[in-house]
Amino acid sequence: AKRAGHDVAGMSRDWDAATYHRVSGPQVEWAAALLDRLDLRGDETVLDAGCGSGRVTAMLFERLPRGHVVAVDQAPSMVEHARSALPRDRATVLQADLTALVLDSPLDSPVDAVFSNAVFHWVPDHDRLFERLHAALRPGGRLVAQCGGEGNVARFHRAAREAAGLEPFARWLAGWEGPWNFAGPGETAERLERAGFEGVETWLEPYPMVPDDPGDYLRTVCLGYHLEQLPEELRDAYVEAVLERSDPELDYVRLNIDARRP
Numbered sequence: 486a487k488r489a490g491h492d493v494a495g496m497s498r499d500w501d502a503a504t505y506h507r508v509s510g511p512q513v514e515w516a517a518a519l520l521d522r523l524d525l526r527g528d529e530t531v532l533d534a535g536c537g538s539g540r541v542t543a544m545l546f547e548r549l550p551r552g553h554v555v556a557v558d559q560a561p562s563m564v565e566h567a568r569s570a571l572p573r574d575r576a577t578v579l580q581a582d583l584t585a586l587v588l589d590s591p592l593d594s595p596v597d598a599v600f601s602n603a604v605f606h607w608v609p610d611h612d613r614l615f616e617r618l619h620a621a622l623r624p625g626g627r628l629v630a631q632c633g634g635e636g637n638v639a640r641f642h643r644a645a646r647e648a649a650g651l652e653p654f655a656r657w658l659a660g661w662e663g664p665w666n667f668a669g670p671g672e673t674a675e676r677l678e679r680a681g682f683e684g685v686e687t688w689l690e691p692y693p694m695v696p697d698d699p700g701d702y703l704r705t706v707c708l709g710y711h712l713e714q715l716p717e718e719l720r721d722a723y724v725e726a727v728l729e730r731s732d733p734e735l736d737y738v739r740l741n742i743d744a745r746r747p
Contacts, residue, residue, distance in 0.1 A: 515631055515692070515739065516541040516602040520548060522743060523629045528552050529597035532621055534583055534630070535604030539567030539576075545600065546575060555596060557581050584613040586621055595623035599630070605740075606633035606666050611673065615680035622746040628682065634689045634740025635669040638707070640732050645711060648726035657714045658723075664710055668740060682744035692737040699728060707735075 525531070528551040536542045536556035545554050556571065556578045558564050564580040571578060583604075599618050608614045618628055649658035668676075670687035677685045696702035704712065704724050711727075712720045 512537070512603045513541060513544070514694075516544055519600070519602055519629060519631050519741075520544060523548070523598060523600055523627070525549060525552070525598070530555065530594075532596040532599045532618075533557065534586075534599055534601035534618065535607075536567050536578070537563050537604075539563075539570040539578075541602050542567060542571055542576065546572070549575075553577070555579065557583065557586065559583070583608060584610055584617055586617045595626065596621055597623060597626050599626070599628045601628075601630035601632070604632055605630060605742075606637065606668075607664060609664065609666055611666065611668060611676050612679065615677050615682065619680045619682060619746055624746055626746050628677075628742060628744045628746075630742040631739050632742075633665070633667050634738050635667050636689070636736075637665075637667045637738045637740075638735055639738075640736045641707060644730035644732075645708065645727050647730050648723060649711070651726060653719060654715065654723050654726070657716070657719075658711060661711075661714060667738075670740060673740060673742065677742070677744045681746065683747050684743070684745040686741075686743040688741050690739045690741055692739050693734050694737060695734050699731075699733065700724065703727060703731070 523531075525548045527549055529549060530553045531545055531549065533542045533545060533554055533556040536558045537560075539556065542554055542556045546552075552575075554571070554576045556567055556576055557580075558567065558578075559580060559582055561580060564578055567576075568578045599622060605611065605614065622628065648654060649661065670689055674685045674687045677687070704720075708724060708727060711723065715723055
């Protein structure tokens with residue numbers, strides 16, 4: 486997100502949390518607009534579904550002077566970084582799978598709101614995800630989220646596939662589809678309603694951007710799963726091959742989600 490996203494439900498990959506924390510300026514920019522939609526009083530308990538390194542979670546505290554955050558991520562390094570970065574008296578940081586959140590996490594009571602920034606496109610099973618988030622919310626609680634949507638970074642993925650078809654990378658990457666789940670607004674609205682949400686609004690928003698540090702950004706955020714398929718000695722060369730074929734501007738498309746538990 487997140488991360489383009491964070492390592493959460495359905496994936497075993499760990500992340501370079503320190504580098505992600507440094508290069509995640511785009512995710513912070515998206516989160517600022519997303520927080521404006523959350524409309525908090527300041528005393529709520531909010532679930533940050535896919536907290537990553539805690540950089541965005543810290544922004545929640547500015548709007549929760551009397552509240553508490555339950556921050557969840559599946560990547561061990563992200564959880565460790567978030568625990569060190571966030572105030573222990575105001576944050577509960579859990580390593581957990583979002584699609585099993587209520588079942589295997591120590592959530593003492595339902596939360597007032599769920600916030601998620603640049604995460605859901607890493608989760609293969611959105612039906613299960615929305616079911617679990619619905620169960621985590623109190624009646625009347627809101628889900629406000631944003632993630633990669635239909636058409637997200639399509640030009641970049643074409644460049645990555647083109648490089649993956651070259652030797653010596655093709656042996657490991659040719660035909661590999663990756664973990665991404667870039668859903669459209671219509672199918673997402675249907676899934677949310679099946680999970681029991683009301684007042685559902687979903688929409689796509691183009692958000693092109695140029696990373697400040699393209700090499701580290703692509704390596705950490707966009708190409709992490711590609712690189713895990715490759716032997717260590719080929720990883721730098723693959724990043725360079727993708728950079729040579731990529732547009733400097735990443736063609737992000739964000740899927741926005743607003744919904745409420747009745």
